[in-house]
Amino acid sequence: MRKRMIAGNWKMNETYSEGVVLARGLAKELEAGTGDVDVVVCPPAVDLKGVSEVIEQESAPFALGAQNVYWEEKGAFTGETAPGMLTNIGATHCIIGHSERRGYFGETDEDINKKAKALMAHGIVPISCCGESLEVREAGMHVEFVVEQIKADTAGLTIDDPSRYVIAYEPIWAIGTGKTATADDAQEVCGAIRKTLAEVFGQETADGIRILYGGSAKPENVAGFLEKEDVDGALVGGASLKADSFAAMVKVVM
Numbered sequence: 015m016r017k018r019m020i021a022g023n024w025k026m027n028e029t030y031s032e033g034v035v036l037a038r039g040l041a042k043e044l045e046a047g048t049g050d051v052d053v054v055v056c057p058p059a060v061d062l063k064g065v066s067e068v069i070e071q072e073s074a075p076f077a078l079g080a081q082n083v084y085w086e087e088k089g090a091f092t093g094e095t096a097p098g099m100l101t102n103i104g105a106t107h108c109i110i111g112h113s114e115r116r117g118y119f120g121e122t123d124e125d126i127n128k129k130a131k132a133l134m135a136h137g138i139v140p141i142s143c144c145g146e147s148l149e150v151r152e153a154g155m156h157v158e159f160v161v162e163q164i165k166a167d168t169a170g171l172t173i174d175d176p177s178r179y180v181i182a183y184e185p186i187w188a189i190g191t192g193k194t195a196t197a198d199d200a201q202e203v204c205g206a207i208r209k210t211l212a213e214v215f216g217q218e219t220a221d222g223i224r225i226l227y228g229g230s231a232k233p234e235n236v237a238g239f240l241e242k243e244d245v246d247g248a249l250v251g252g253a254s255l256k257a258d259s260f261a262a263m264v265k266v267v268m
């Protein structure tokens with residue numbers, strides 16, 4: 015069966031020293047373990063090394079994820095980070111295709127597909143985001159829109175171990191707005207994502223891929239999403255910035 019996952023996306027919050035304090039706080043909150051839940055923390059790039067050291071020093075029960083990557087190995091790509099640089103400092107996961115990167119930085123499905131391939135070639139687990147705008151949702155086209163994103167983002171991928179490829183369904187209108195999708199809204203799209211994955215990769219692989227819900231998830235509502243058949247966890251923004259609220263989300267679904 016699929017192991018649940020709670021991943022925290024700190025976005026562009028927490029300086030290096032603040033990040034170390036937050037990671038230490040989270041290690042303390044979760045010192046009794048996370049049961050059968052995979053926990054991932056995704057700090058800004060400059061905090062990764064510091065959080066990696068906290069994980070090692072405290073034997074913290076969470077993994078380290080980056081928020082972005084570039085697909086080339088090295089070279090003249092100013093400002094970018096290569097997959098090998100992430101593995102070198104202990105990152106095991108990486109968010110790709112977040113709607114903020116698609117929206118503010120013009121990332122395309124083709125870019126996201128290349129990033130997924132580069133990460134997987136380095137053994138890093140992509141947490142690949144998809145999701146529709148309010149406009150698309152109001153036009154009733156959300157399922158079709160997300161299915162097309164999934165097909166484009168996964169084109170040509172080889173998924174040998176489905177536990178090492180993660181999708182996050184994040185309706186854009188629910189991110190950071192306090193406006194959540196209902197658990198049924200999430201299931202409708204996550205179910206369609208799994209069906210699409212089955213068509214592309216076969217049912218067995220599709221059944222092993224975790225699909226997270228993201229969008230104003232918090233301790234009070236996270237369990238409701240995870241009761242749904244095709245929702246295997248949460249990608250958490252705002253509520254991951256406080257050790258107690260993020261840990262509470264883990265404990266609620268453990």
Ligand code: PEP
Nearest residue numbers: 189190228229230251252
């Ligand atoms: C996110 O941006 O990944 C996210 C889910 O943010 P929030 O939880 O703040 O809506």
